[in-house]
Amino acid sequence: MKPPHSYSIADLAKHISAKIIGNDKIIITHVAPIQRAKTGDLTFLMGNAYRRYLSDTKASAVILSQADADACAVTALVVKNPEYAFARIAHLFNTAKKPIIGIHPTAVIAKTAHIDSSASIGAHCVIGENVAIGANTILHAGVIISDDVKIGSDCQLYSNITLYHQVTLGNRVILHSGVVIGSDGFGLAHNEGVWEKIPQLGSVSIADDVEIGANTCVDRGALENTMIETGVKIDNLVQIAHNVVIGEHSVIAGCTAIAGSTTIGRHCMIGGSTNIGGHLTICDGTIFTGGAMVTKSIKEPGIYSSGTGLFPNKVWRNVVAKLRRSVITDH
Amino acid sequence: MKPPHSYSIADLAKHISAKIIGNDKIIITHVAPIQRAKTGDLTFLMGNAYRRYLSDTKASAVILSQADADACAVTALVVKNPEYAFARIAHLFNTAKKPIIGIHPTAVIAKTAHIDSSASIGAHCVIGENVAIGANTILHAGVIISDDVKIGSDCQLYSNITLYHQVTLGNRVILHSGVVIGSDGFGLAHNEGVWEKIPQLGSVSIADDVEIGANTCVDRGALENTMIETGVKIDNLVQIAHNVVIGEHSVIAGCTAIAGSTTIGRHCMIGGSTNIGGHLTICDGTIFTGGAMVTKSIKEPGIYSSGTGLFPNKVWRNVVAKLRRSVITDH
Amino acid sequence: MKPPHSYSIADLAKHISAKIIGNDKIIITHVAPIQRAKTGDLTFLMGNAYRRYLSDTKASAVILSQADADACAVTALVVKNPEYAFARIAHLFNTAKKPIIGIHPTAVIAKTAHIDSSASIGAHCVIGENVAIGANTILHAGVIISDDVKIGSDCQLYSNITLYHQVTLGNRVILHSGVVIGSDGFGLAHNEGVWEKIPQLGSVSIADDVEIGANTCVDRGALENTMIETGVKIDNLVQIAHNVVIGEHSVIAGCTAIAGSTTIGRHCMIGGSTNIGGHLTICDGTIFTGGAMVTKSIKEPGIYSSGTGLFPNKVWRNVVAKLRRSVITDH
Numbered sequence: 001m002k003p004p005h006s007y008s009i010a011d012l013a014k015h016i017s018a019k020i021i022g023n024d025k026i027i028i029t030h031v032a033p034i035q036r037a038k039t040g041d042l043t044f045l046m047g048n049a050y051r052r053y054l055s056d057t058k059a060s061a062v063i064l065s066q067a068d069a070d071a072c073a074v075t076a077l078v079v080k081n082p083e084y085a086f087a088r089i090a091h092l093f094n095t096a097k098k099p100i101i102g103i104h105p106t107a108v109i110a111k112t113a114h115i116d117s118s119a120s121i122g123a124h125c126v127i128g129e130n131v132a133i134g135a136n137t138i139l140h141a142g143v144i145i146s147d148d149v150k151i152g153s154d155c156q157l158y159s160n161i162t163l164y165h166q167v168t169l170g171n172r173v174i175l176h177s178g179v180v181i182g183s184d185g186f187g188l189a190h191n192e193g194v195w196e197k198i199p200q201l202g203s204v205s206i207a208d209d210v211e212i213g214a215n216t217c218v219d220r221g222a223l224e225n226t227m228i229e230t231g232v233k234i235d236n237l238v239q240i241a242h243n244v245v246i247g248e249h250s251v252i253a254g255c256t257a258i259a260g261s262t263t264i265g266r267h268c269m270i271g272g273s274t275n276i277g278g279h280l281t282i283c284d285g286t287i288f289t290g291g292a293m294v295t296k297s298i299k300e301p302g303i304y305s306s307g308t309g310l311f312p313n314k315v316w317r318n319v320v321a322k323l324r325r326s327v328i329t330d331h
Numbered sequence: 332m333k334p335p336h337s338y339s340i341a342d343l344a345k346h347i348s349a350k351i352i353g354n355d356k357i358i359i360t361h362v363a364p365i366q367r368a369k370t371g372d373l374t375f376l377m378g379n380a381y382r383r384y385l386s387d388t389k390a391s392a393v394i395l396s397q398a399d400a401d402a403c404a405v406t407a408l409v410v411k412n413p414e415y416a417f418a419r420i421a422h423l424f425n426t427a428k429k430p431i432i433g434i435h436p437t438a439v440i441a442k443t444a445h446i447d448s449s450a451s452i453g454a455h456c457v458i459g460e461n462v463a464i465g466a467n468t469i470l471h472a473g474v475i476i477s478d479d480v481k482i483g484s485d486c487q488l489y490s491n492i493t494l495y496h497q498v499t500l501g502n503r504v505i506l507h508s509g510v511v512i513g514s515d516g517f518g519l520a521h522n523e524g525v526w527e528k529i530p531q532l533g534s535v536s537i538a539d540d541v542e543i544g545a546n547t548c549v550d551r552g553a554l555e556n557t558m559i560e561t562g563v564k565i566d567n568l569v570q571i572a573h574n575v576v577i578g579e580h581s582v583i584a585g586c587t588a589i590a591g592s593t594t595i596g597r598h599c600m601i602g603g604s605t606n607i608g609g610h611l612t613i614c615d616g617t618i619f620t621g622g623a624m625v626t627k628s629i630k631e632p633g634i635y636s637s638g639t640g641l642f643p644n645k646v647w648r649n650v651v652a653k654l655r656r657s658v659i660t661d662h
Numbered sequence: 663m664k665p666p667h668s669y670s671i672a673d674l675a676k677h678i679s680a681k682i683i684g685n686d687k688i689i690i691t692h693v694a695p696i697q698r699a700k701t702g703d704l705t706f707l708m709g710n711a712y713r714r715y716l717s718d719t720k721a722s723a724v725i726l727s728q729a730d731a732d733a734c735a736v737t738a739l740v741v742k743n744p745e746y747a748f749a750r751i752a753h754l755f756n757t758a759k760k761p762i763i764g765i766h767p768t769a770v771i772a773k774t775a776h777i778d779s780s781a782s783i784g785a786h787c788v789i790g791e792n793v794a795i796g797a798n799t800i801l802h803a804g805v806i807i808s809d810d811v812k813i814g815s816d817c818q819l820y821s822n823i824t825l826y827h828q829v830t831l832g833n834r835v836i837l838h839s840g841v842v843i844g845s846d847g848f849g850l851a852h853n854e855g856v857w858e859k860i861p862q863l864g865s866v867s868i869a870d871d872v873e874i875g876a877n878t879c880v881d882r883g884a885l886e887n888t889m890i891e892t893g894v895k896i897d898n899l900v901q902i903a904h905n906v907v908i909g910e911h912s913v914i915a916g917c918t919a920i921a922g923s924t925t926i927g928r929h930c931m932i933g934g935s936t937n938i939g940g941h942l943t944i945c946d947g948t949i950f951t952g953g954a955m956v957t958k959s960i961k962e963p964g965i966y967s968s969g970t971g972l973f974p975n976k977v978w979r980n981v982v983a984k985l986r987r988s989v990i991t992d993h
Contacts, residue, residue, distance in 0.1 A: 028593060031863060033885050049941070084851040087860040094861045096827050097791070097809055106770055108437055108454040108472070119870040123770040123788045126454045126472040126490075130427070141770070141788040141806045142455075142764040142824075144472045144508075145488040147428055150764070158845065159788075159806040159824040160547075162473075162490040162508035162624050165427050174859075176808075177824035178877065180545040183489065183507040186566040186584065189415040193598065194580055197505075198418040199425045201362065202673075211859060214824075214845040214879040215509065217567040217585075223364050231480040233857050236879040237546075237901045237919070239585040239603070251850060251857055254879075254901040255937070257568070257586040259604045259621070272919045273937035275586070275604035275622045277382070283716065283741075284853040290921070291937045291955045293622045293638045303644035307515045307955045309651040311658075313965035318658040319969040326975075327980040341676040375852045439768055439785040439803070457690060457785045457803040457821070459760070467803050473786075475803045475821040478759055491823040493804075493839035493876075497756050514820065514838040514876040517897040519699040522745040525927065526895050528836075528873060529745070530752040532693065543779075545950055546840065548898040548916075568877075570899045570916040570934070588899070588934045590952070606917070606953045610711070624969045634975035640930035642989075650988040652701040 003029035003040075005093050012042065013018070013077050015092070016085040017329070018063065022075030026060050031093050034059065042077075044086035063089070099138055116153070128188065132133055146182070152208070164220060170208035178215035181206070183243020185219040185226075185260060197223060200242060207231075213238065213254065224261075235272070247284065334371075336424050340392055343373065346423070347416040347547060349394065353406030362417070362424050365390065373408075375417035388498050394420070428470055439561035447484070465502065477513070481540070495551060501539035507567070509546035512537065516550040516557075516573020516591060522647050531573060538562075544569065544585065553591075566603070578615065665691035665702075667755050671723055675739050675868020676702065677754070678747040679828035680857070685735030688722050695753050696721065706748035761800055778815070786966070796833065808844070814870070826882060838898070840877035843868070847881040847888075847922060860884060862904060875900065882902065884922075897934070909946065920946065936988075938957075 009026045013019070021060040032041040032157045034050050045054055054062065055073050063082045067237035070234055087118040099120040103109060107125040115121060115133045122141035127133070131145050134153030142159045145151070149163050152171035159330070161175050164182030175181070187198035189279040202221025212218070213236035220242060220308030225300055228234070229244040235254040240246070244258050247266035252258075259278035268282060271290030276282070280294065285301030288294060311319060340357045344350070363372040365381050368390035375394035376385055380562055385393065385402050392406040394413045410416040430451040434440060438456040446452060446464045453472035458464070462476050465484030473490045476482070480494050483502035492506050496514030506512070519528035533552025537559045543549070544567035549557055551573060558576045559565070568587040571577070575589050578597035583589075587601055590609035593600070599613060602621030607613070611625065616632030619625060624637040671688045675681070694703040696712050699721035706725035707716055716724065716733050723737040725744045761782040765771060766858040769787040777783060777795045783872045784803035789795070796815030804821045807813070811825050814833035823837050826844030832884050837843070849860035864883025874880070875898035880888055882904060889907045890896070897916040902908070908919050909928035914920075918932055921940035926932070930944060933952030940945070942956065947963030950956060957969040975982055 023569070031885060033555075033637070038884070048685075081851070081853055083860070084858055087849075087851040087858050089859040090709075090863060093863055095863070104770070106437075121375070124455050124473075124786050134958075135941065142473065142786075142804065142822075145359060145470075146490075158826070159808075160473075160491055160804075160822055160840075160842075164489070164508070174846075177826070177842040178509055178546065178840055178879070179493075180491075180508040181686075183545040183567065184505075184611050186543075186544060186564070187418075188564055188582060189412070189418040191412055191415040194540075194562055195582055196415055197417050197564075200419040201421060201424055201426070209856075211846075213848060214842040214881075215546050215568075215840065215877050217509070219545075219567065222363060232857055233848070233850055233859075234899075235903075236842075236881065237568060237877075237899060239566075241566075241585065249856055253848065253921070254585065254903065254919065257584075257621075259584070259603055272921055272939075273604075276929040277603075277621055281458075287644075289697050290919075290939055290957075292641055294641055295621075296641065297740075304641050305644045305647035306639050306641050307647075307651075308639060308654055308953060308968050308970060310956055310958065310966050310968050311655075311953060313967045314947075315658050316967035316969075320656075322657050323970055323984075324973075326984050327977050391756050439766070443917055454955075455786050456802075473804065473822075477821075479801075491804075491822055495820070495839070509822075509840055510876065511822075511876040511898075515836075515873075516896065517875060517895070517915065518742070518749075519895055520749040522743055522746040524794075525911055527746055527749050528895075529749040530756045532752060532755055532757070539703075548840070550876075550898065553699070554693060560753050568899060570897075571915065572897075586917065588952075589913075590915070590934055604935075607932075608952055618975075620975060623972055625972055626952075627972065635972050636975045636978035637972050638978075638982075639970060639985055642986075646989050647779040650985050653988050 004095050005029060007092060009042075009075060009077070012089060012092075016063070016077065016079055018077035018085060019077045020075065020077060021069055021072070022061070024075075026075060028060060031090055032059065034062065042089065044082045045072075046083045046086075084215045099140065104141075110147075122159070128165070140177075158214075162202075166203035167206070167220075168203070169206045170210065170230070172209050173206055174211040176212065176216075177213040180213075180217045181213050183217060185222055187222050187242060187260075202226065202242070204228070207248075209233075216240070218244075219260075231267070241278070253290065309316055335426050336360060340373075340406060340408070343420060343423075343511065347394070347408065347410055347411045347419055348475045349408035349416060351394070351406065351408060352400055352403070355406075355521045357406060359391060362421055363390065364464065373420065375413045376403075377414045377417075435472075441478075445626065453490070454591065459496070471508075489545075495534075496535070497534035499534070500537045500550075501541070501561070502652075503540050504537055505542040507543065507545040507547075512543075512545050514548060516553055518553050518591075520548065533573070535559070538579075547571070549575075550591075560597070572609070584621065667691060669754060671704075671737060674751060678725070678739065678741055680739035680741045680747060682739060683731055683734070684723070686737075690722060693752055694721065694791075696724065706744045707734075708748075710746045713806065722854055723744050754879060761802065768801075770879075772809075779889070784821070790827070802955065820876075826865075829882075830865070830867035830891065831868045832872065833893070834871050835868055836873040838876040838878075839873050842879045843874075844882045845879060845885050849884050849904065849922075864888065864904070866890070869910075871898075877904070882920075891928070903940070915952065923991070 028116040029040040041057040103121040104123040109182040113131040128147035137155040140159040146165040150168040158177040167182040184200040188195040207230040216238040218240040230249040231249040239257040241260040245263040250268040250271040253272035256274040265284035276294040287303040288308040289305040332634035360371040368374040370523040374390040409495040435454040459478035468486040471490040477496040481499040482524040487633040489508040494510040498513040515531040518602040538561040547569040559581040562580040570588040572591040573591040581599040584603035587605040598609040607625040618634040620636040691702040696705040699705040705721040759806040763784040766785040775793040799817040802821040808827040812830040820839040829844040834904035846862040850857040866941040869892040878900040891910040893911040901919040903922040905923040907925040915934035921922040925945035938956040949965040951967040
């Protein structure tokens, strides 16, 4: 079978401004991890963990930094940032098909919606009143967009996404399947033993270049908008509660929960399954390792962690018993 | 642009049985948080955190309690429970449009389904055999209801929800997008190294006035019904396993997991990312703070917590090392 | 009302190769838990927790092991593995209706898709180019299958599922509503303060007899496939990141997160809300209790645990203070 893609190493080097060391005539047909690459494959090396594979990789070429070039037995593409260079190369080898431009006949589109003629609207999509969808934006099948939503250009919304009314997305936003944006925040007023709903009158603003993973939820604000700023990347199954602000270029790994009215700074990195309380302010450049439990605002950038670590169960029982005893002897 | 809503302060005061102190002639066009409110806005004050904004708020009026009335520089609406009063006011300012009554022509409805003529069934909904849907209930686009489901009146089901067969919802139930009710519980029998599925023959009963957040899952019971009782409020991305019972007026914050056959009492408050084991009984009035790890039944109401708290990563490494050493010296 | 199912105890005994002790003429119409069973019901006993109900159960018959037979006041069906025997019986009492074979007229099917004539494709399903769907496979309403997906025979996909391009499912795979398979892994390259997307060029392979719970996500691999091996059972709201491998017959409870490139062995049992870091290897037969925080590879099978346990909040505050002090005195 003919490979779907085929590039000369010279063209690839040009695409990422790399210096070629070795054979500049080879043809690349696939990308692969260094330890399993074979002839025709391009791979990359970054960090220490995989360096041991460099001397006997079967790849035809490796993207790497100058420091690793000498140890490379095959053709090398030398760049400053191999991972980023590889990211740019990988776009060329993507075999996902682009949907057809235009509106599928089974889509239900409100008359007052404005959809750019270069957009693609998949089967069974539903688009509400006064919605605007920009150039080259793709809605895969089954996306449901409520009234007054504004979506920029070059966005990609995968199947079975729901956007509630008045949500706005910038340009180049990617939302994965099952994402829900603009659902009501968890706002309740206690009245004589019963919880009464507080209507959520804000919405959600998502800026340019944001990517949000599958089945993640971003609630609408109580009175103002929940805000996801430029370049933020959010993984799967993350909960962003009402009135939260996520600062530019922060990244949030899977299963993290951020409670209401908390502000996350810019360039933060939040590990998986982190639990961040409400009404906190987390400063720029903060890093939480996975499973962190954040109950106070953070004023100094740095790495923060929680948890006991992992123990064999019998030992763990002793740890818990010791913790219990330590506070009993205190009284 | 003309504001979508406009009320006299006198009418609003009447709506919440408030006493007006100040100008009873003003017109309110929006609601806003106290620190950013401006002329024409109504806001509210509750608790200590925001009291410092009261003396120089730009709001036209503030809902507050008698104790705060003297410190208010603008018109005050005095009530016993400002948050609840505000919740009732906020309904008046909701700009979400009500869907049109009737069944969208693209919906697929089984002939044996009975849908009240005042209900609203959105585009691409699918409704199975013997389903009953009550008065004024709204199904937004893309809701899928399997056979023999019963839904009461005045419910609101947002887009892309799935209800499996035989699920029942009471009246005034709100389900947010991506909710799954009645999926199979995680019932497995071990047989010679292989896990065999135990068919889940129960269903799910959801009582009146329950609200369930986006992408939350409630599994059907193994033999009997999983039960969510009156007035329970559940946030996003919560897992309710088979045979669980959640008692009346309990609230559960996001990303919490409740394992199978556990019974949660009435008027409990469960913080985000709490992990509750299976086959436990949690008494009425229990409060778990976020991230609690519940491995035993709770017999006395109170506040319960888990976790090490948050440390700078270097310090945390010492904490873990200390815990490790403490049990080694024990042996 | 006539019960939907009715079997003679002799037929049921034959079905599970059980020895009947007692009345072999009775008719069973329902299955029920031992403590609430009544005349006409079959129940089962396994483990110690429910043995106290055996002497006065109102069930017509009980499936149990030889050791419990003497204590049984009603008809007994004696087997080696009562839970597994009950699982097989429960299939007979399942009242879920089978969908009609064939393709619903509202489904949108690419011309190049090949769907077996015994398959069932529900309303508003969307099926992409070159998709293959095997014999007896059921897609409930609203399932969206992207291009080049291969699905085996006897699978069941519930409503509102999304399968991205090139995903493969084996035979007898069950996916619950809201499942997303093949969404992009969380691959990012850092470049001058900005996170650039690394295209995810692998896909997801799911082997035979896998079941995946509602709203669980399995990301596609960066370069190779994320792999779920034979017989794996995954609960609701679980996050499986890119390049993860889950070994045969492992089970994973709800709200667990497994970070990228981690390999889980065979016959592992992972409790709910477990958080497993990236690039780890977990050996066959490992058990993590709920809420475990796994930051290192596991080389010896066993039970592993994390966490402080649960404390009354005031005591917990002392625990945290003690932990804090213990490291301060260290410096």
